[in-house]
Every structure is written in structure tokens, then in C-alpha cells.
Amino acid sequence: MFLVGFASSTGTQAQAPEPAAASAPALSPLVPMWEDPDQPLIPEIISTYGWDVDYLFYLILAITSFFMVLCLGLFFYFLVRYRYQEGRRATYTHGNSKLEVFWTVGTAAILIYLAVVQRETWSEIRQELPDEATSFLVNVYAEQFGWHFTYPGKDGKFEPTSLEEIFPGINPVGLENPDNDVYLSDLVVPEGVTVILQLFSQGKYDQDTGKETLGVLHSFFVSNLRLKLDIVPGYPQKVWFEVLPKKRGIYEVNCAELCGLGHYTMRANFKVLSDAELEKELGYNWREHPATFAGPDTTQK
Numbered sequence: 695m696f697l698v699g700f701a702s703s704t705g706t707q708a709q710a711p712e713p714a715a716a717s718a719p720a721l722s723p724l725v726p727m728w729e730d731p732d733q734p735l736i737p738e739i740i741s742t743y744g745w746d747v748d749y750l751f752y753l754i755l756a757i758t759s760f761f762m763v764l765c766l767g768l769f770f771y772f773l774v775r776y777r778y779q780e781g782r783r784a785t786y787t788h789g790n791s792k793l794e795v796f797w798t799v800g801t802a803a804i805l806i807y808l809a810v811v812q813r814e815t816w817s818e819i820r821q822e823l824p825d826e827a828t829s830f831l832v833n834v835y836a837e838q839f840g841w842h843f844t845y846p847g848k849d850g851k852f853e854p855t856s857l858e859e860i861f862p863g864i865n866p867v868g869l870e871n872p873d874n875d876v877y878l879s880d881l882v883v884p885e886g887v888t889v890i891l892q893l894f895s896q897g898k899y900d901q902d903t904g905k906e907t908l909g910v911l912h913s914f915f916v917s918n919l920r921l922k923l924d925i926v927p928g929y930p931q932k933v934w935f936e937v938l939p940k941k942r943g944i945y946e947v948n949c950a951e952l953c954g955l956g957h958y959t960m961r962a963n964f965k966v967l968s969d970a971e972l973e974k975e976l977g978y979n980w981r982e983h984p985a986t987f988a989g990p991d992t993t994q995k
């Protein structure tokens with residue numbers, strides 16, 4: 695029954711683009727997805743590789759559901775079949791080697807099959823990065839308990855940061871030249887273009903005592919993108935995605951790693967914008983200012 699529910703919701707999603715396409719040209723006001731009464735139970739896919747991830751999810755769900763029903767079915771069958779009966783005695787069995795070999799090899803075969811079929815999706819998302827020159831680049835800083843996003847600005851380069859320069863509310867990520875980059879507390883991206891994120895875990899710095907606290911583990915999660923990646927202190931990582939055309943809207947970035955008492959508050963708006971809206975947010979047209987991650991080390995010292 696569970697599976698049938700998923701199958702039918704997949705069916706409606708596949709047909710959905712038609713009405714959306716009709717209303718897309720005139721820019722509708724941006725409504726956060728969590729305020730949309732027609733929000734599907736499973737977040738709508740908005741990334742190019744979202745279906746590849748969901749395919750693996752449904753494949754694994756189908757395999758595990760099949761075995762769950764099989765095992766529970768056998769369990770109840772044996773419960774009834776071998777229930778207590780007057781005069782019937784239990785028989786002693788030493789197990790069945792053939793059966794044991796069969797289900798061990800069978801399980802291994804399924805796991806190997808999954809390892810092979812997921813290979814391509816894994817390498818697409820995690821092993822190949824698109825060209826920086828044609829992508830929209832963002833530095834993402836996660837701290838207890840919030841998100842910060844910096845954009846390269848007109849010079850196309852990210853400014854180095856240092857803990858000592860951090861002043862909450864004024865220079866939240868400690869940019870050494872705050873005027874050269876654009877800081878936003880929202881993640882804003884264009885649609886139909888590859889986006890590369892560089893993810894940092896940021897520590898805290900007390901300006902009065904000079905005491906610093908190391909960053910902790912966080913996890914960057916946007917369910918609509920089907921993208922989740924751990925953010926490891928001292929080990930910045932890059933990851934990419936591309937939002938499908940006509941998916942303009944406000945979605946959500948969440949932290950998916952229990953990172954402390956305020957973990958549940960750790961969210962940010964994720965806005966997929968038209969070029970004009972993006973230019974308004976950033977203060978410049980990013981397409982006219984190609985950017986790169988190269989240059990001074992942007993890792994926080």
C-alpha cells in the first residue's frame with residue numbers, strides 16, 4: 695500500500711510541469727514553499743540529479759519492502775502453522791547449510807548490485823565538478839547555529855577570512871576586505887545554471903578575551919535538491935547542483951547533523967531567482983563578472 699502511494703504521487707509529479715509552464719513567464723510573487731498549501735508530502739525535486747537520487751531511494755525501498763513483507767509473512771505463517779497442538783512434539787533441527795549459503799550469497803549479490811547501480815549517480819554528484827568559469831559560485835559558512843553565504847562580488851574573487859575579524863552582525867564570517875564580497879544570510883542562486891558551493895564549518899571568536907572555539911560538524915541539506923553533505927571543520931569541500939528551469943521559488947537550507955542545543959533552529963532561506971531578482975540581491979550582474987575559487991586561501995585560520 696505504501697508503495698502504491700509513492701507510485702501514484704510520482705505519476706502526478708511527472709505531469710506537473712505543464713500548468714507550471716503556463717504561469718511561469720509572468721513573474722509571480724515568491725511564496726515560501728512551506729506556506730504553499732499544495733506542498734507535496736515528499737519535497738518537490740528541483741535539481742537536475744534529483745530523480746537519479748530518488749530512483750535509488752525507491753529501488754532500495756522496493757527491495758527492503760519486499761523482504762520485510764516476505765519475512766513478516768513467514769513469521770506469521772510459522773506462528774500459526776506450528777502453534778501448540780495436543781500430542782505434537784517439537785523436532786530438533788541443526789539448521790540447513792544450503793539455505794544459509796543461499797541467503798548469504800543472495801544478500802551479498804543485492805548489495806553488490808546496489809553498489810554498481812549507484813556508482814554513476816555518486817560520481818555525477820560528488821566526483822565531477824562543473825567548470826567554475828560558467829558556474830555560479832558561493833562560499834557557505836556553517837556555525838552554531840546559523841548559515842552565512844558570501845558571493846565573490848565584481849572582482850570575481852573570494853576574500854580571505856579570519857576568525858579575529860568576526861563581528862556578529864557586522865562581519866559575520868570575518869572577511870578581511872568585507873567590501874569586495876557580498877554577504878547574505880540567504881542562499882540565492884539562478885535557475886538553469888550550475889552552482890558550485892564551497893562549504894566551511896566556522897568556529898567562534900570572542901573579541902574581548904581573544905578566545906576561539908573550533909567549528910563543529912554540520913550537514914548542508916536542501917531536500918528539494920536531494921543534496922546533503924557533511925561539513926567538516928578544517929576540511930572545506932566543494933559540491934555542485936543545478937536547479938531545473940521554471941523552479942523559481944523560496945526553499946530551505948537545513949542543518950542535518952545534530953550540532954548542539956540550537957541545532958533545530960539552524961536553517962536559511964534558499965532562493966531560486968530570476969536574473970533580475972538575483973542582480974537586485976547581489977548588487978551586480980554575476981554573468982558579467984566571471985568568478986573563481988582560486989586566489990588567496992579562503993580557509994578560515
Ligand SMILES: [Cu+2]
Pocket residue numbers: 836837838839911912913949950951952953957960
Ligand atoms: Cu548545524
